[in-house]
Amino acid sequence: MAQVLEFKLPDLGEGLTEAEIVRWLVEVGDVVAVDQPVVEVETAKAMVEVPCPYGGVVTARFGAEGSELPVGAPLLTVAVGETADGRPVGDGSGAGTDGAKDGASGREPAAEGSGNVLVGYGTSEAPARRRRVRPTAPVVNGRPRAPEPVRETRADTPQAAPSTPAGRAAPADGPVPVISPLVRRLARQNGLDLRKLTGSGPDGLILRADVEHALRAAGTQDRPDTTKAGAAPATAAPASVTRVPLKGIRGAVADKLSRSRNEIPDATCWVDADATELMRTRAAMNAAGGPKISVLALLARICTAALARFPELNSSVDTEAREIVRYADVHLGFAAQTERGLVVPVVRDAHTRDAESLTAEFARLTEAAREGTLTPAQLTGGTFTLNNYGVFGVDGSTPIINHPEAAMLGVGRIVPKPWVHEGELAVRQVVQLSLTFDHRVCDGGTAGGFLRYVADCVEQPAVLLRTL
Incomplete structure (x- = not known):
């Protein structure tokens, strides 16, 4: 006996309420296995492939590519179990959606469970709520006629x-x-x-x-009707106007930045630093053999050392409780620009990593960001953000804090500039550093002390030896 089970868009975690269908990976009539990815969706945080917890034949898909579905809405239906003559669904018998009860045995079909944990779906057995499809078509040659294919429901019409x-x-x-x-x-x-x-x-x-x-x-309807006698002609809208929906990652970024500016009283301080010695130190490290060390990894190591001295900046504010929440661990976010927009992957426990480990983790997360395979867990939970906007060829910026964090260090490009070094005018590698901070968690003295320590480490990397 075959049974049609409805697979609803699962809760993908991190409080997400909806997702946009990017690409269907199966068609109606396809045979799918348990845990086989059936659709690629884009949430406000990442692009993910959604596995189906049932194995059988796809009988319907709900939602066209480009449409948005809320969590809990039907995604597709799958016919599972056996046909009336005992053959498994999908073997070409033509009775894949027969929902009649097996009169001989009265057995209920045992739907195979999924091994993937999806919120709202078990991992060892099928959900208790099942929808049976009873045959309504006439019987032809002793067998029920296959039902008409279910038309795809378009959420955008x-x-x-x-x-x-x-x-x-x-x-x-x-x-x-x-x-x-x-x-x-x-x-x-x-x-x-x-x-x-x-x-x-x-x-x-x-x-x-x-x-x-x-x-x-x-x-x-609100536009003036210019066809009526005596009506003033309306000014025609420019033909070149294009409206771009704020959805997906772009919409999530817009919401988060707006919330940051609305809730956080931020302030920014900055300083120029001579990064010549930092660049020489990196060159010496790489010349010694082994994995290459990135500049971003060295800056991250400096940040974790600075946060150990100024823990006020590794925090957030609980507005309802009116409390500052300080974190013992540093989960370091870093801004990464991708074709899909700006994302901030998080390096977990950055304070426990050395320069080699940080370099490898930055490379791994950056590649995942470019491929759009970052999970929501890899994009949340940061306690401090490092923003290297120097890759865009600019010297300075006043970045918006990555809510709900309390601070962000911005790094401009490192370029040759005239600089007074040891009393003489010389050409040195100079970088501008900026710190945007939540003024609720600390005052300017703390923020200035943090930034000055970062600049000292950039100018004299040996300062870091005190904390290694």
Whole structure:
């Protein structure tokens, strides 16, 4: 007996509420194995492949590529178990979705469990909630006719909403069918009544696309009608205007930076430093053999030494409790620019790593960032951020703190400049260092002391020997 199980978009962790379908990896009718990746989705933090916890035949997919689905919405359905004649689903028997009960034995199908841990799905047995598909088509030659393929539901076309129950707007006195808090916030910010919308998602669920469609329609209705007699001609919008949705990583970055500026009273101090000796030290290290040491790794080692002296900056602020939370471990984030936008991977326990280990970890996480394979866990949990914007060919910046951290060290390009060295004018390798800090966790004296120590280590790397 075959049974159709519904696989819903799982909770991918870190408080994510929705994901955008980037690419389907299976088609309707394909046979899938347990834990086989079936779709590639982009969350606000990373691009991930989602494995299916069931093995069988894909009978339906929900959502087109480019559409967004909330966590908990149906992703696809899979027919599992055996057909009426005892053959496994997907062997070409044509009865892959027969949901009739096996009258001889009355056995329930034993759906194989997934080994991957997905929030909302077990790892040893199928979920208790199952949906049976009972044959409604006539029997042909003693066998039930294969059902018509289920049409893919597109979350980005509100006009194509099902007639019932999804085709009706929410009742005036009932709950509003919205899962995503982002959808509620978008409607609230634009004064849109969600009860008047017809959701295009499963069971009438209102998606972001529905809200955006309604806002576009409202904007069109508000424009002056220039076809009426005596109406003033409206100024035509420039034909070159392009609107880019703030979603995915770009939207997550926008939300996080806005929150940082709204909540954190930040201040910035900076200093120029002579990095000539630091560059010579790196050259000597690399000339001695072994793995090459990166400049970023040396700067990270300097940061961890500075944070040991000034632990106030390795902290965050609990605004509700009105407490400063100081961390004993340094989880060092570093800004990485990718084709998909700015991401901040985190090097765990950076204070326990030497220059070689830091170099290797930076390289590994940077490669994962470029390939879009960073997990949400690798992008969260930082306590301090190192931002090397010198790679863009600029000297200085006043970066925005990576909320909820309390500080960020910015490093400009290292370039030859005239510099007074030992009383003489000379050409030296000079770098500008900047520290943006949360003024709630410390005052300027602490921030200045931290930055001055970093600059001293850059100018005289031997200073680090005191903490090694």
